[in-house]
Amino acid sequence: MIKAPPKNPSQPTQQAAPPSNINYYSGYQANGQAVNSGQAKSNFGQRSKAQNNATTQDGKRGVQDLQNGMTANFQAQMGRQLESNNAEQFSQDQANRSQLMQQGLSNQSKIYSDIQQRSIDQMGLATKLQEAQIRNNFAKAQQQALKIKTNMAKAGGSMNAGGAQQRAETLLQRSLLQ
Amino acid sequence: MIRSNQYGQQSSQPSGLMMAPGGKQTQQQKDWHTQTSKRQQTQPTTTTTQPKTGGTSTNSEMPNYDYSAWSTIQTPQYIQDSTTQDAINNTMAQGHSNSDQRFQVKNLDRAGVSRGAGQNFMAAQEGVQQMQKASESASEVEAADQEQNSKMRSDFQKNSEMEAQNNAMIQHQLAQTEWAKKFAEESMQAQLEIAQQQAMLQLQLTLLR
Numbered sequence A: 001m002i003k004a005p006p007k008n009p010s011q012p013t014q015q016a017a018p019p020s021n022i023n024y025y026s027g028y029q030a031n032g033q034a035v036n037s038g039q040a041k042s043n044f045g046q047r048s049k050a051q052n053n054a055t056t057q058d059g060k061r062g063v064q065d066l067q068n069g070m071t072a073n074f075q076a077q078m079g080r081q082l083e084s085n086n087a088e089q090f091s092q093d094q095a096n097r098s099q100l101m102q103q104g105l106s107n108q109s110k111i112y113s114d115i116q117q118r119s120i121d122q123m124g125l126a127t128k129l130q131e132a133q134i135r136n137n138f139a140k141a142q143q144q145a146l147k148i149k150t151n152m153a154k155a156g157g158s159m160n161a162g163g164a165q166q167r168a169e170t171l172l173q174r175s176l177l178q
Numbered sequence B: 001m002i003r004s005n006q007y008g009q010q011s012s013q014p015s016g017l018m019m020a021p022g023g024k025q026t027q028q029q030k031d032w033h034t035q036t037s038k039r040q041q042t043q044p045t046t047t048t049t050q051p052k053t054g055g056t057s058t059n060s061e062m063p064n065y066d067y068s069a070w071s072t073i074q075t076p077q078y079i080q081d082s083t084t085q086d087a088i089n090n091t092m093a094q095g096h097s098n099s100d101q102r103f104q105v106k107n108l109d110r111a112g113v114s115r116g117a118g119q120n121f122m123a124a125q126e127g128v129q130q131m132q133k134a135s136e137s138a139s140e141v142e143a144a145d146q147e148q149n150s151k152m153r154s155d156f157q158k159n160s161e162m163e164a165q166n167n168a169m170i171q172h173q174l175a176q177t178e179w180a181k182k183f184a185e186e187s188m189q190a191q192l193e194i195a196q197q198q199a200m201l202q203l204q205l206t207l208l209r
Helices: A037-047 A057-154 A161-177 B027-038 B081-098 B101-110 B117-208
Strands: B002-004 B010-012
Touching: A037 A057, A037 B081, A037 B117, A057 B117, B081 B117, B101 B117
Parallel strands: none
Antiparallel strands: B002 B010
């Protein structure tokens, strides 16, 4: 047995629109400055100072020259190596950060797109329900019109036939506009 | 709101769907930054906060787009400054010992070099070279440790954020699936009601005729 239907079909729920901005900001903070090359060179200069135990003036000068030369040479080599490593690390860090930003934005876009799709689906369902509502209204109006006509027939034409017909037509037309 | 990042670029303040652990968000995330910047050896927060699910389909439960997720990756075991300094001190102690004038003079004695100003000069030169060698080793240790720490920090930050992103997307997929199921239920229920109503109207119409 068919149960009595609800007066109106249940309506779909509203889906809130997603935020209009997509601006993922990575928290990645590495900046490629792996080693402070200036500090490292300075530290080396301090550590490499040895006592100059030569006894003659020429000897002292010779030992001092050797020490200065070796220190300058290593500092230059070390500085070059450290800066090269820093540059490589910096490049890698930039790539990592870029990758994280891109992935984050891509994920945000996916979420944004899904939320939009939900809205679209809800609108589709709402349209179908609206359409069904119009059909139902029309069917109800048809019933009313039939009743009017039946009553008019029963009354044996004593009623205003033209007015009843007009009322029935208006009812049908209004049902389509609701 | 626009702010500059550490690279001197400008970027918009996030306000939308998903935030990285470093974005301006929860106190927990701020703590994470503090921990990272201080290179603490302590264990970071290992719990994963349950992200709020989004995509609810009722008006009373507005969707929440905060898909923030948390990483479970622990802070790396950084090489401590004191460890590096110990290694440097040991190397330098050896350097001081080897560059000692008496040690070098004895070496030259053993090599058969007669004592005098010339031998003294050679000993001093050798001492300088030994000191240089020790300093080079110490500097290499210091630089290597710093580079290692830097790489660990970089990897940690990258992996943490990647995990957080992946967690967020998993949460979103779950929310999306949940919504799709709910929507399908709504649609089918609505179709049933429509069919039932139409059938009832047709029946009434037929009875009237």
